[in-house]
Structures are given as structure tokens and as C-alpha cells.
Amino acid sequence: MSGKLANPAPLGLISFGMTTVLLNIHNAGFFPVSSMILAMGLCYGGLAQVFVGVMEFRKGNTFGLTAFMSYGLFWWSLVLLMIFPALGVADATPPAFMGCYLVLWGIFTAFMYFGTLKANKVLQFIFGSLAVLFFLLAARDFTGSALIGKLAGFEGIICGASAMYLAMAEVLNEQYGRTVLPVGEPKAEALTNSHPQQA
Template sequence: MDNAMTANPAPLGLMGFGMTTILLNIHNAGFFPISAMILAMGIFYGGAAQIIAGIMEFKKGNTFGFTAFTSYGFFWLTLVFIIMAPKLGLAEATPHAFMGWYLLVWGLFTFFMFLGTAGKSPVLRFIFGSLVILFLLLAIRDWTGSEFIGMVAGFEGIICGASACYLGMAEVLHAAQSKKVLPY
């Protein structure tokens, strides 16, 4: 199948990332506890949908999209597993200081992905730049135990997730109307 004739998988990946990020960060901001709703979004929309979008980007020859969507899809699956494994008796809980390192590694990965956004859409650059900041804030929260930093990270994460949803919907509307409806 010709790549020009295939659908753009990026909106699916962006919405999976964005909506799941918003919901987790409403929790991080202190509005509600982790629940089945966040975990289900992490497995199915943040996880599986992004992996599907990544595989579709692979088929289109987009190394950046493939790497981003599949990596962050698996981020969501690993995060849910880290949360659920102790509750299921599969592993011991991860201490907060160790989670800080997990988040830092993802922040470093995201920093390099941010470098890959040079020359791309300003909204895409914002998404990756704000995600670097989010991972660093969450790592600092876990290393220090600061609820305030966790709350700040939560609000910053809501903005990051909303920017991904914006770009996803801008691309959907562009495809549906055959013109740019929202700037991106």
C-alpha cells in the first residue's frame, strides 16, 4: 500500500499520550487517587494505542514517530506494571528514590527526542520540551518526597497532555477538512 494512501497515525498516538497524561497528572496535582480509570487508560490508550500508532509510523517510514509512540506506549505499560505488580504479589513495591531514577531515565530519553523536534511544529517542540520538564519534576518529587513539587508537576503535566491533545485534534481536523483549521 502506498504511504500517501494510508491514514496519519500520529493523532491516535498523540491523543493516547495526551489524554492519559492529563488524567495521571490530575492525580499528581492532588485531585484524586490512582484508580482503575487511570490504570485502564495507561494500559489501553496510553499503552496499546500508542504502540499501534508507532507500528503504523514504522510502516510509513517515520523513525521519529515509530520511536516516540512505541517507547511512550511501553512507558505507560511499564508504569502500570510498577504500580500493579506489588498489589498482585508479583514484585515488591519500588521505593520512591528508585522511581526517581526511572523517571530521570525517561527524562533523558525525552530530552534526546526533544532534540529530534528541531525544525518541526512548534506545538510538537512544546510537547517534548514540557515532557522533559515533567519527568525531571517527577524525579525530583520522588527523590525529595516534596508534595509541593508533585503538585507543580501535576499542573505542568496537565498542560503537557493538553498540548498533545491539541496537536492530535489539529491534525484530525486538518485531514477531515483538507486544510489547517487550528494552527500547529
């Protein structure tokens, strides 16, 4: 039996990416929030990333553990923020307080971005654009600006799509044993499947 462990990062990346794209299609103003977004947030964006975080722990990847567990549980918390008021469990969160929530996630993501600087360029873009997304969404809630919210939606679609790209690149590049989809690997050191496996 081989001792090699599979790379769990593509699962975490694709679940994060697809769920982020769907939520931000809503933020961009195309569709209202629906049960589809809530279900994706709980199951794929949330549960799948938590599973991946556990697998990254098994691999000894602190960055991957922290990123996937955090963003998986972010999705759960976001969905609960939406459904608790509808269930009568708690009052709806005031927009300014929601802005504080998003600012904290933006700060966390900005710190995590610095953990990607020795990794590939696509991973850096994902974390950099995700930090921007959180701050734009916070600005929307602080100001009530629909324009900022729409801008955040389009930016979030790009962020989610970049995570989907990296997921498929890692799967296909490993499957074929060569670079099928480039990700901008660092030139100084070969980090194949050993770079921080995020988000």
C-alpha cells in the same frame, strides 16, 4: 485502491494526551490513583501508542516509531510498577529508585525533543514540557516534596492538553484541507504530514 496511508500520529497523540492529563490530575492532588487511570494506561495510553508505532514503522518514520512505541511501553511499565506489588509479584519500588526511572525517561525525552526542532511548534512544546515533567516527577521522588509533585501535576496537565490539541489540529486540518487549528508550522520548509509524528 489508493496507495495513500492515513496519518496515525493523531491517534497516538490523543491517547498519550488524554492519559497524561488523567494521571496528572491525580499528581496535582485532585484524586487518588484508581482503576480508571490503570485501565487508560494499559489500553489507550499504552496499547494504542504501540499500534501507532507499528503504523509509523510502515510509513518509514523512525522518529514516530521510536516515540510512540517507547511511550506506549512506558505506560505499560508504569501500570505494572503499580500493580505488581498489589499482586505480590514484586516489592514496591523505593521512591529514590523510582526517581532514577523517571530521570532516564527525562533524558530520553530531552534527546527526542531535539528531533522536533524541524517540526511544528506545538510538537516542540509537547516534548519540551514532557521532559520537564519527567524531571519534576523525579525531583518529587528524590526529595519527597508534595509541593514539587503538585507542580508536576499541573505541568503534566498542560503537557497532555497540548498533545490533545495537536491531535485534533492534525485531524481537522487534514479533514478540511486548510489550517483550522494552527500548530506553528516551520516557515523554511513545508512539512505537512511528513514532520516527525511523535508522542
